[in-house]
Amino acid sequence: MRAAVIVFPGTNREKDIAEALERASGKKAQFVWHGDSDLPDVDLIVVPGGFSYGDYLRCGAMAGNSPVMRAVKQKADAGVRVLGVCNGFQILTETGLLPGVLMRNAQLKFICKKATLTVQNSDSDFSSAYSEGQRVVFPVAHNEGNYFADDATLDRLEGEDRVVFRYADADGTVNKAGNINGSQRNIAGILNEKRNVLGMMPHPENATDPAQGGTDGLGLFKSLAEVLQ
Amino acid sequence: MKATVTITLKSGVLDPQGKAIEHALGALGFQGVNDVRQGKVIEIDLDAADPTTAEALVKDMCGKLLANPVIEDYSIEISA
Amino acid sequence: MKATVTITLKSGVLDPQGKAIEHALGALGFQGVNDVRQGKVIEIDLDAADPTTAEALVKDMCGKLLANPVIEDYSIEISA
């Protein structure tokens, strides 16, 4: 699996994700500075977490409208897998690769904790190592993770089976109590129509090593490594 | 020329910040507050031949960057 | 009655958001942008006998909660 990790000014979780990719695939990812003109020829492009451009104006707005993201969009249209985590998810929605928007957490606070999710859908290149309905624990760390889209969009996402992760309570039940940030229909991660782009708020990369207190996140990277070997 | 862009959440989109302010005003003893909404204002000092050109330019900025049409509305005011 | 409070950073106070927007507009190819400042706008729907009472009330809200005079200025507009 050849993977590129895009680095914007203010990106800060690139190390975490690169290590996770290496743990799952045994291969080192390549960092790509946003200003570099060409994207390398890779199987997977990752837009990592952080505060691109300080999260000023709107999270992901400035990065989402940057030249490199236009190039990422072209690659995505050509079928390259794209993974956006946290700020990366925000950037992908701003770029238009994914529908909806991430709003400020309902409780108006930054929230960093281990969150329980359920895998809604194991029929994707990002989640094939999980079983449907599996309960997993990934850390979250965000201020704007509250997923919003209009009802038609939400219905479509669900109808097309494009919701991959949902927030759940500790037992793995998808309910209000488990919805840590107010996201519509507990949505934590979604696919694009062609199912080659995944955006998600939680950080699977911070659950890939026993020393981090859990390895539930490894499955996501292993799924990718498996299809993209 | 000065452009003032006011960006507000579309009606129907929940505004937790506005709600929090409303709540805090109540806690401070202010009465009769029915609703609070919070938005952004962006002031741009720019060179443009005339107000119409300026407005067109700023509209383009809103479309490309300043506002997110999924949840936000915007209005533009131009002054000299 | 509707009150619109516009809160901006005092001139001279660093506005990192404004600077970043200015920079991003430049990167998107917009020219002639000399300065960008970002502020907040708070819209309050409130019951008040008349505009003068409303303004006094909102001024009090600004002093107590909405703005921090150390770094921010505010202006109030009242409409029916």
Add this chain to the structure above:
Amino acid sequence: MSGVKMTPELVAEHGLTGDEYNTVLSIMGREPNITELGIFSVMWSEHCSYKSSRFWLKTLPTTGPQVIQGPGENAGVVDIGEGQAAVFKIESHNHPSYIEPYQGAATGVGGILRDVFTMGARPIANLNALRFGDPGNAKTRHLVDGVVAGIGGYGNCIGVPTVAGEVNFHPAYNGNCLVNAMTVGLADSDNIFYSKASGIGNPVVYVGSKTGRDGIHGATMASAEFSDQTEEKRPTVQVGDPFTEKLLLEACLELMSTDAIVSIQDMGAAGLTSSSVEMADKGGVGIRLDLDKVPMREEGMTPYELMLSESQERMLMVLKPGREDEARAIFEKWELDFAVIGEVTTSGNLELFWYGETVGDIPVKPLVEASPMYERPWEPTPAQAEIDPDSLPDAGKMTNCLKDILSSPDMCSRRWIWEQYDHLIRGETLQIPGGDAAVVRIPETSKALATTVDCTPRYCLADPEQGGRQAVAECWRNMVATGAKPLALTNNMNFGNPERPKIMGQFVGAIKGMAAAAKTLDFPVVSGNVSLYNETEGKAILPTPVIGGVGLLKDHTKMATLAFKAEDETILLLGE
């Protein structure tokens, strides 16, 4: 500017006493101009000169085989083996946080991060020690909210995990909260950067954000007692820009991986003044600055304002000759300002120019050496009477007491706070907040660092010496409880007005206790900060000597954690 007339009022406004001003006159051999007066004022403020505390700080143990750099630089440095070093310091941002809690706390975090990465270290952990007034006050809630959001806002954005801290409440902090921030960084022990300027003719370079009129006189503010007019006076508080600091961090570390830098110093409180003076003084050289070349944010700024501005996210460096272009390319890639603003000279003076015209000329050595040092009168804190248990009101049932304790603001869970801090970023946090000490793994080794901040102000009030000792011991124990060997400590001495013998007595007592414990435990002091005049209308805060510690676990797989692990395991109680 040069036309401003020196008057006793102007001198007093700059916080200098009559005696101090006479020393200025004798150093200068003439009347200073306003810019020069401003420089003396800042350099001799309590905040920069440690005039009330220096005498006592010298009594602290600061050496040991593990110590690479003790107090006197931007941060302390200790050896952690395999060619690596831990770099750390704590710093207060008390007064600004009271006035603008979000920005005050945020810029506090920004400042301490710069102190650590200036030394060549990548920050790997942030900590914070907070003290607030009565939790029933609306003001307290406002401060807690703002301070916590500000600490998180800055640390989360720059991408350094905030892994530990402490919070207390007491009415003595009603008018004066405490915000102490600590950063731990990781460096190669053969690539530590210092502030000593050298190399006649070497370029002096300014990098980072532009200079604005931020917090002019902030350093003097941090040294003056609060009055009810302070809120009226509304001094400018700086706004933090963690995004720019992240760029500055990456750009500095990138340049530090070359050998282009001779020395580097962050512009903290007292900005360009203290950084240039310290660099020149340490190197025994002069520095010439062309102030018109300083990147400016606003029009019409004066030399006085440029020298005193506290704008954040800036650094001053001396480069090797001919390396400017290489350095400029790195800073421009990170979209930061870069300007050659002067050079190292033989004059021994700080020479300031404004479009070619001299606007200041101060001999550096006397400016630093003649800075006042006071052995202020102090009274020992009287011993407290022992409390007779029978005199206490009946506390009722044990379970009720337990409930009271667990629900008290000082004892209840702090989860609400630390969940607002990204404590997991970098993926190396092995013990998250909520335990004894936080533990952070060192990448690509089997090592980890344990770190914690501790102080119990009510002990310090009752008996400053015991309180000082206890704080050191608690910090030590917290690290030992994770399996770490404590290496060294940093401290933040937060006290009231040192001109009052009673308060000075608390300070002296705490230093004595701290020194004794540090010596006994072989736990030297490698850095620290002093914050005095924490008073409002004559009411002082509780004496609060905060101790921050760093310890080493050679093998993190042997780390101990807090939780009981399984049923039927034996519980042991150790100690007296």
